[in-house]
Amino acid sequence: MRSRTFKVIVTGRANVGKSTLLNAVLGRNGLVHTSKKPGRTKTLNFYRVGPDPGYLVLVDAPGYGSRGRPEWGELFDHYVANRSVLKRVYILFNGKHGLNEVDHIMLQSLEEKCQAQIDANPWTLQAVITKADSMEGDVRKAIQDIQRDIFETAPTCLPGIITAYSKRAQIGIDDVRRSMVEACGLGRIEETIRHS
Numbered sequence: 001m002r003s004r005t006f007k008v009i010v011t012g013r014a015n016v017g018k019s020t021l022l023n024a025v026l027g028r029n030g031l032v033h034t035s036k037k038p039g040r041t042k043t044l045n046f047y048r049v050g051p052d053p054g055y056l057v058l059v060d061a062p063g064y065g066s067r068g069r070p071e072w073g074e075l076f077d078h079y080v081a082n083r084s085v086l087k088r089v090y091i092l093f094n095g096k097h098g099l100n101e102v103d104h105i106m107l108q109s110l111e112e113k114c115q116a117q118i119d120a121n122p123w124t125l126q127a128v129i130t131k132a133d134s135m136e137g138d139v140r141k142a143i144q145d146i147q148r149d150i151f152e153t154a155p156t157c158l159p160g161i162i163t164a165y166s167k168r169a170q171i172g173i174d175d176v177r178r179s180m181v182e183a184c185g186l187g188r189i190e191e192t193i194r195h196s
């Protein structure tokens with residue numbers, strides 16, 4: 001019997017699309033509350049996947065940055081530093097806006113935490129570029145620029161998975177599911193995530 005439950009955390013600026021992505025990954029619209037107004041998610045919320053007690057827990061974090069909730073940082077630091085079951089942190093960036101100053105600070109700080117834990121509790125850092133459907137102009141170049149920015153700020157961060165989840169387009173959701181399963185070494189629960 002599997003004795004451990006694995007966790008992945010989704011973080012990023014307020015309004016970047018964290019809760020929307022988790023809804024999409026879980027295949028359940030409305031399970032995770034989303035909002036047009038930044039600051040909708042106010043605490044860490046946990047979503048268990050798989051038969052009891054659950055193999056994988058998806059954690060939706062409050063957004064950071066302007067009009068987000070700065071005070072959640074401490075809670076998050078504690079969480080990342082103390083849970084041996086943490087397997088991957090997803091940091092989301094809005095494809096239309098790219099990385100701002102706070103994004104750079106957060107990404108750099110997560111990279112440092114990730115490196116500091118590499119021997120004790122190894123977890124990986126994965127970028128996600130959201131709202132690809134709302135990008136305009138030379139999208140390919142804009143994505144390349146964001147990927148370069150991510151790499152230059154955090155060389156060990158896995159390159160951004162491109163996602164969109166709106167009426168207009170749904171992109172990259174399966175890639176995120178696969179990535180979560182792979183991060184935790186749980187090959188057989190992919191179907192569980194899809195149907196939970």
Ligand SMILES: Nc1nc2c(ncn2[C@@H]2O[C@H](COP(=O)(O)OP(=O)(O)OP(=O)(O)O)[C@@H](O)[C@H]2O)c(=O)[nH]1
Pocket residue numbers: 012013014015016017018019020021033034035036037038039040041042061062063064130131132133134163164165166
């Ligand atoms: N066009 C488009 N809109 C999106 C996408 N993902 C999220 N949104 C919209 O962006 C807004 C914010 O989405 P949320 O998922 O609530 O964002 P969040 O990061 O959880 O926000 P906080 O909890 O406030 O930090 C909502 O109006 C979503 O419908 C996307 O891929 N494309």
Ligand SMILES: [Mg+2]
Pocket residue numbers: 018019020033034040041060061062063
């Ligand atoms: Mg949210």
